[in-house]
Amino acid sequence: MSFKALLVEKTEDGAQASVQEIDESRLPEGDVTVAVEYSTVNYKDGLCIGPGGGLVRTYPHVPGIDFAGTVEASDDDRYKPGDKVVLTGWRVGEAHWGGYAQKARVKADWLVPLPDGLDTRQAMAVGTAGFTAMLAVQALEDHGLKTGPILVTGAAGGVGSVAVALLAAMGREVAAVTGRPEQAEYLQGLGASRIVPREDLAETVKRPLESESWGGCVDAVGGAMLARVLGQMEYGASAAAVGLAGGADLPAKVIPFLLRAVNLLGIDSVLQPYENRVRAWHRIADLLPMEKLEAMVVPATLEDLPKLGADILQGRVRGRVVVDLRG
Template sequence: MKALVVRKDEESGKTSAAVEDLSVADLPEGDVTVAVEYSTVNYKDGLCIGPGGGLVRQYPHVPGIDFAGTVEESSDDRYKPGDKVVLTGWRVGEVHWGGYAQKARVKADWLVPLPGGLDSRQAMAVGTAGFTAMLAVMALEDHGLKPGQGPVLVTGAAGGVGSVATAILANLGYEVAAVTGRPETADYLTSLGATQIVPREDINETTKRPLEGETWAGCVDAVGGAMLARVLGQMKYGGSVAAVGLAGGAALPATVIPFLLRGVNLLGIDSVMQPYDNRLRAWERIASDLPMEKLEAMAHPATLADLPQLGADILKGQVKGRVVVDVNA
């Protein structure tokens, strides 16, 4: 089988990634062996393909935090050969070998049945990024967000999480304000359903004022850092921000004033260790609430051989939308 293998030079500490031929016997232990059909590229994948980012424990390593495919062998009663499955999270592709290979072996607990209405290619056009976006939308709804309450801000909107969040929110009837630092993506974001394009520089500067005008009914934030701090002070009373990423930094130079005077909620979204029932709920919502034509508009094809470059590009913020990796191409 072919796989993207990352190796580390012990002397220099540098890593290199290349497509290699491996044996099925090389796969790690697990309950279920899956014939992988598609994977995708997320920010974490860029780290695991390249510098490691503290995520990879042992080399050689096969990255790929997502995959979709068909069960080949299973020692667990929940899955049988021929079943279509999806995997996101559980530190697969980081600690455990992942989806950048033609076969993967994992624990049954980590898998979810492919939801009706989606094929494996579409599932990877969604991937962890889209799954995370759906979790964020669900969390905002669970905290009272409804269409008609005002614009919902999506930061990092042209990225993977942001693109899917924009499409889902627009499809559900929300007014979406999309933040981007790339003016050339405005037409793309409008095609996904954004009704307002917010230049990144308008909202990326810190302010000494802990509160500004009440502007946003909700927010899906993939940036963190100074932008998240600024957004918290612009939320409407009782509004919520779903925090999904830290592309702009892990520090949060904010005050508690928005929480105390406006009842703002900051909701942490983790996609890696989500319980099984919530995973099912999210995937079912994706199948029903994400327009497939919008998903196609944000998806770009790739092969295993393209991954070293794509990994470097996504770390620089140069990947738009979603990348679908055909591991058999």
């Protein structure tokens, strides 16, 4: 049997992505075959789809770093046909064929049963970005959120959007950082009580300590902005760092860590233990307001993906792009 997929193939100039019919016999090895219903578009997907090939290890390749769907066949007792499942991480879409196909075959250990309260479309409206946001929020909780506003940088992006909605649903005051004034209404609709212009935090660190302004931070930017924010944290507050859009270098001083006991928490969504993944997905199902989730969704199809891959690399994508693969 054949199915539709976005296949990236090696060319003399780099790589080329196109929608093709693929025979099921070409699926990689795995314990569970899933009829994929939805996937999403993330920054890594843009790198994989692009002409340079980005993170792709071997060709031909199917990108898509997450997916949700229905188990079609299983060699593992934990899953049976008809079960709804979600997958994020484990280098799917990079080293292993991913979610931009109507079928996927993966290791059973990579899957999580979809919790009650979420359907497959909603799970991908959350996606890897929202899952990462939940991991960041849980890390802040585990280290003790302080009383002040919680800052979210890169707030209009996938991680930031869900982080704003989650924190607001928890009853926290959220300050959302964006470089685009036209995003203010969108972020306020998600629950942000304050909009912080990106330029207010764009300067490199001049003083290692500034006024204590933030009771915690979900940082999806990194680089100089994160360094600036560290000097504005309340005593004992934590910043959960999830992205490198602003660069991998951190031009920070050690003083916020020594004199204010600030915690810098690194969040990696790829190799999370099963218990952490289940906890995060159940918290999302219990906490995230579905009406706010819907406000983030931008629908897409397989045919839209080459352009969307370029758009996300250029910062032109807002919210959560959900790719419908059921057709």
